[in-house]
Amino acid sequence: MATRARLEFERDLQLLRQDLLNLGSMVEKAVERAVEALKRYDTKLAQEVIEHDRAIDERSYALEERALLLIATQQPMASDLRIIAATLFIIGELERIGDYAEGLAKIAIRLSAWPPLKPLIDIPRMAEIAIDMLRQALDAFIEMDLERCRTIWHRDDEVDGLYDQVYRELLTYMMSDPRTIERATLLLWAAHNLERIADRVTNICERIAFVITGDPRTLVTPGEPDYPGEREAEHDVE
Numbered sequence: 089m090a091t092r093a094r095l096e097f098e099r100d101l102q103l104l105r106q107d108l109l110n111l112g113s114m115v116e117k118a119v120e121r122a123v124e125a126l127k128r129y130d131t132k133l134a135q136e137v138i139e140h141d142r143a144i145d146e147r148s149y150a151l152e153e154r155a156l157l158l159i160a161t162q163q164p165m166a167s168d169l170r171i172i173a174a175t176l177f178i179i180g181e182l183e184r185i186g187d188y189a190e191g192l193a194k195i196a197i198r199l200s201a202w203p204p205l206k207p208l209i210d211i212p213r214m215a216e217i218a219i220d221m222l223r224q225a226l227d228a229f230i231e232m233d234l235e236r237c238r239t240i241w242h243r244d245d246e247v248d249g250l251y252d253q254v255y256r257e258l259l260t261y262m263m264s265d266p267r268t269i270e271r272a273t274l275l276l277w278a279a280h281n282l283e284r285i286a287d288r289v290t291n292i293c294e295r296i297a298f299v300i301t302g303d304p305r306t307l308v309t310p311g312e313p314d315y316p317g318e319r320e321a322e323h324d325v326e
Contacts, residue, residue, distance in 0.1 A: 097162045101171065104154055105230055108175055108182075111147050112226040115182045115189065116219050118144065119285065122192035123215040126278060127208050129200045137193035144186035151179050174299045178229065181288045185222065188281040188288075195278045205261065205271040214250045214282040217243060221289040228293070234300050237293040241307045247286035254279040 118137055125134035155176050158164065164172060221240050228236040258272040258279075297306045 097164065100158055101168065104175060107151055108178060109226055109230065111151060111182050112222065114144050114147065115186045116222060118186055118189035119215060119219055122189045122196065123212055125193055125196040127212060131197050131200050134193040134196040138190050141186055141190040145183060148179050148183040152176060170299050174295050177295050178292050181292050185285050185288050188285050191281050192278055195274050199271060199274050202271050205268055205275065210250045210254045211275065211279050211282065214247050214279060217247050218282055218285040218289065221286055225289050225292045229296050232300055234297060237296050238307050241290050241293045244286050244290050247283055251279050251283040
């Protein structure tokens with residue numbers, strides 16, 4: 089029979105995971121609203137996204153404190169400790185994705201100084217896939233679903249393909265008319281932020297795989313040359 093302390097710990101851990109989902113929902117909405125601002129050249133909406141980033145940061149810090157408090161006061165078992173460590177990791181990734189949303193909103197404000205370069209099709213599609221990947225990854229963490237993680241992890245290729253398409257198209261604009269260079273560059277930065285969001289989600293999936301199996305490379309199909317989690321983030325735009 090479980091002790092009272094153990095039952096309290098399990099309850100606190102469950103609440104922590106639920107609040108992680110709430111943080112994820114905040115981040116998803118921030119990305120959605122930032123891309124909507126980009127599509128509509130809506131500077132008011134973009135400014136709201138920027139201001140809301142502080143709430144995401146504050147929620148992230150509060151969750152970190154609670155996770156660390158569980159470790160310090162409850163003496164969790166090894167399996168529990170791995171889940172808490174993964175929670176801390178995911179909190180950090182969500183906070184970073186929130187920063188990308190803020191960066192998208194800032195790009196939307198800068199782009200508002202010019203008329204639209206082109207209708208946005210691939211960039212919103214990148215956002216749609218990345219947001220769905222994030223939502224699915226958080227559900228996979230709650231359910232400890234390795235197969236779902238594997239499916240999400242491979243969807244990163246879709247986002248990469250769209251990014252390459254955006255890059256080629258915007259490069260064509262810049263080469264044909266130098267007056268479009270600044271607008272095209274800003275849109276390229278926006279696409280880059282979305283590509284990085286998808287990469288952050290693959291990091292989350294790898295951490296979930298580690299919790300389940302002890303090996304993050306479980307998600308890699310044998311013979312695959314690429315490993316998304318190893319991509320560098322040195323050129324992030326915020």
